[in-house]
Amino acid sequence: MAAGLVISASASGVGKTTLTLALARAWRNRGLNVQCFKSGPDYIDPAFHAAATGRASVNVDSWAMDRGTVAHLVSRGVDADVVLAEGSMGLFDGVAARGVSGTGATADIAEMLGWPVVLVIDPSGQAQTAAAIAAGLRDYRKGVHLAGVVLNRVASPRHEALVRRALNDAGIAVFGALPRHAEISLPKRHLGLVQAEEQAEIDKLIDEAARFVAEHVDLEAVLRSAANWTPEPAANGLNVTPPGQRIALARDAAFSFVYPHMLEGWRAAGAEIVPFSPLADEAPDASADVCWLPGGYPELHAGRIAANVRFRSGLQAFAETRPVHGECGGYMVLGAVLTDADGISHEMAGLLGLETSFAKRRMHLGYRLAELAAPMPGHRIGARLRGHEFHYSTILTQPDTPLAVVHDATGAVIAETGSRRGQVTGTFFHLIAEDR
Incomplete structure (x- = not known):
């Protein structure tokens, strides 16, 4: 039985990919078998996931895929110890009109799979307001459970203390706080991150991210917050027709x-x-x-x-x-x-x-x-x-x-x-x- 979690955020660009890669590598370094997925239409992040875990990652998408296809894809995590689904954009960000099984929002996948959400919060330029945002995300949609938060790009110990206290008062667990750390910044270009295969130092970068996150985040607490998960039987396969033989x-x-x-x-x-x-x-x-x-x-x-x-x-x-x-x-x-x-x-x-x-x-x-x-x-x-x-x-x-x-x-x-x-x-x- 695997432990399932969704890594999401309040917005794009706050550190979801870095945290996902770091957690995956840190747990892998401790002997756990980790499987990653990407929620939404991103063809770059799965290659980073594979680099971190040694296992192929795929996309799951509630706008384009039915529940059976999602179930079939995530069933590959049945032999893993930990399964992480990295979200896209903010937790509830999707399109206005529902697609096949949802709007494309990360929250759809979290609810569909029954996995708690670890929220990455960047409190730059704010303090207690970060707790208000986290509380709003926690309460926005019934069926989506917030496990806790990881703070990213915290400016100082005083800043961290202010945000932590507000989150504790709101009843939201804080798994850790990451100060700014330029050494684990992933390079970008106009369609997103520079691809994993183009970065000769990607393995060292992921190792450094894992070391840094393990130093500042309670990995055991994050793991305990995950949901025990057994894949539901998939009624259908991928429903993909090849263009030729x-x-x-x-x-x-x-x-x-x-x-x-x-x-x-x-x-x-x-x-x-x-x-x-x-x-x-x-x-x-x-x-x-x-x-x-x-x-x-x-x-x-x-x-x-x-x-x-x-x-x-x-x-x-x-x-x-x-x-x-x-x-x-x-x-x-x-x-x-x-x-x-x-x-x-x-x-x-x-x-x-x-x-x-x-x-x-x-x-x-x-x-x-x-x-x-x-x-x-x-x-x-x-x-x-x-x-x-x-x-x-x-x-x-x-x-x-x-x-x-x-x-x-x-x-x-x-x-x-x-x-x-x-x-x-x-x-x-x-x-x-x-x-x-």
């Missing part, structure tokens, strides 16, 4: 944004994944029956991609006889031109007419529900696909046949419809699940 998957620093559960679902359905690196000027495997280009950071490598003739010509030859699909960054690379942040235009694969630019950045962020107007690999006309879009590129032209009618979480139709030309398709959203 043998999938050529672009995989390197420019093409790394793909949800782990999607790859697992493809393999579980019997598909074989053959990775290749566009940055290394590799073409998709000629024996594959479909090519998939995930998102990532092609805008940081646009010149190199444009210069890699073997990749581009190999992809073009592949597309003459077999389906090719791109998500977000992969979609942009399938297009005609990508203009980088310096205003330099780079020729891409030219399999679609899409032209995009980072010269005038504008954030596009949110859940997406797409009804396919044409088939794409693994999905028929009329399929309802749930995904998430997060990028800063601007569409200059999107001249090809729209792939789908795409709505945001409020039901409003959006302009990022995706494209189709022959057997080539692309979307700005990253696929999470198909409605069944």
Whole structure:
């Protein structure tokens, strides 16, 4: 029987990921088997979880997934001693309209699994008000249980004492208080944290975070607050249809944004994944029956991609006889031109007419529900696909046949419809699940 906890916060950027990694590594160093999950549509944090625990982490998402899919995914924690679900944004932050089993809020997952919440509070610029915020979060929604809080970025012993006293008066347990510590700051870029595989010192950073947190947080008290948990029987599996039997998957620093559960679902359905690196000027495997280009950071490598003739010509030859699909960054690379942040235009694969630019950045962020107007690999006309879009590129032209009618979480139709030309398709959203 595992012990389950949710790590959440009052807002983004207060230290959820750092605390999750530190707890996971600290308990692992003490001989415990730790399993992590990520609540919400984040394809970067699971790689950090895996680095901390030695076990693959996946996303669970109440807007895009039904309860059976969530149950199936978390059941991998059955052999663990501790199971941690890291939240996204603030505890109750989701969308206004309910999705498959919730609004996408971390609180949905906490209530669904029956796991208490450890809240990270950053009391910078406040004292007793931090306790008022914690008490409000504790009482906001019946069915969500607050185990206690960890204070982060505490300014001084006096500051800590003021906040602790207010929390104690409110009946809220304080598991520890972390002073500011620059050595465990995780580097960021425009789509979130710099990816784990790009950080050579990531293991040392996580070890330092674990040491620091173990020094300032009562690990035993946090563990005692966890709920004893046994996975409920999952009525269904992942419900993931692979796009082909043998999938050529672009995989390197420019093409790394793909949800782990999607790859697992493809393999579980019997598909074989053959990775290749566009940055290394590799073409998709000629024996594959479909090519998939995930998102990532092609805008940081646009010149190199444009210069890699073997990749581009190999992809073009592949597309003459077999389906090719791109998500977000992969979609942009399938297009005609990508203009980088310096205003330099780079020729891409030219399999679609899409032209995009980072010269005038504008954030596009949110859940997406797409009804396919044409088939794409693994999905028929009329399929309802749930995904998430997060990028800063601007569409200059999107001249090809729209792939789908795409709505945001409020039901409003959006302009990022995706494209189709022959057997080539692309979307700005990253696929999470198909409605069944």
